[in-house]
Amino acid sequence: MSVPTSANPSFPMHVSVAEAREMLAALLPELETETVPVAQALGRTLAADLEALVSHPSATESALDGIAAREADTLSASAETPVRLKIVGESRAGMPFDGEVGAGECVRIYTGAPLPPGADAICPVEELADDGPEHVHLLRPAFPADVRPEGGDFRAGETVMRAGLRLSAPRVALAVALGHARLPVRRKLRVALLSTGDEVIEPGLPLQAGQVYDSNRVGLSAMLGESGCEVIELGHAPDSPASLQAAIAGAGGADVLLTSGGVSMGKYDFMRDLLIERGRVSFWKVRMRPGGPAILGGWNGLPVFGLPGNPVSSLVVFHVIVRPALTGQPVQSLKLRAATPFRGLKDKTAFWRGVIQDGEVGDYGAQGSGILRSLSDADALVIVPEGGGVQAGELVDVVLL
């Protein structure tokens, strides 16, 4: 075929990174809800708001190991003028004191144990001196701030987590504390994964000159797993239309197909040809570097996103376009001071690899899309907008890797 150029496209070319992200997201299905044990919910998207079924703390309790007393009795306490209180009992977590604390009295109490009626403040063991088995000296006042009020964290009936939240480890733990044993979550997106290229070979095989190990497939599969997707492994296909079609036929049941390689300007870039000549194209090429040749389209009703073969390009496109579209989670960027200059590109957003040191981000060095070491050595992608450029000392947007 004659490769389409900006002069004669029958589909959008050179879209922005944000447009590419939105166009991919628009091709993905709405995912059904399923209920899973909370221990299996890590990485999933919450499908409904979650109410607290219980309050936390479930009773007003102590935040420290020490004694519970009446604050008013202890206000004058200091190391020089200790206050002496009578110990009338003990409150342990799960075994509360069953009486009331009166004037001049206290109970020994432990972290998480219920505060007995009458007491309103805590003095920790470090500030106590024993005076026989039944009395204690306070070396400073007891503080009400060391009492944790019932429901101070959340109250039963309160909506604490919102639908759409991505369930990180702390959020799964919170869901358990709210009283949930099972959670409504979106089913996993099913992503078929195929790498292409005659020169690409399985890890472990002897490497001939001109060949390269299939690092993209393993890396992309790992990143899809981390993103909460179910991966349908299609393996690797050589550069021919027939073998690509045969491999894609294995993607039945997938929601989207992700491919690596064969999307740029070369004669043997058959993924591009397949979509343009026999499939459907939503866009080809994104105004970004690396990753410019990415293509989005469809094959027999299956959305297909073609990542460039260059490993750095495929990683960057995954981070800033594919993952946010697949997960619905925005790209998280933050501002850091630049330790070195970063050049801008006239008509492309640049995502340079950066190294973070002492709170500043510096140029990783070799920025070629074939520099595989930058994949593991770089800490961040430094975003330089189209037509921009960054001087050392300026603030710059970065995405952590």
Ligand SMILES: Nc1nc2c(c(=O)[nH]1)N[C@H]1C(S)=C(S)[C@@H](COP(=O)(O)OP(=O)(O)OC[C@H]3O[C@@H](n4cnc5c(N)ncnc54)[C@H](O)[C@@H]3O)O[C@H]1N2
């Ligand atoms: N004349 C032009 N040539 C190229 C252009 C261009 O605009 N004009 N764009 C360049 C850019 S930018 C990129 S990125 C690459 C992308 O090309 P493809 O997507 O067609 O990728 P391939 O040619 O198949 O491979 C590129 C490179 O990556 C290695 N590779 C491929 N698959 C894997 C894999 N699974 N694991 C590890 N490495 C892989 C492959 O051996 C090549 O070295 O095109 C530029 N060319």
Ligand code: MOO
């Ligand atoms: O993106 Mo290519 O991605 O510049 O090497």
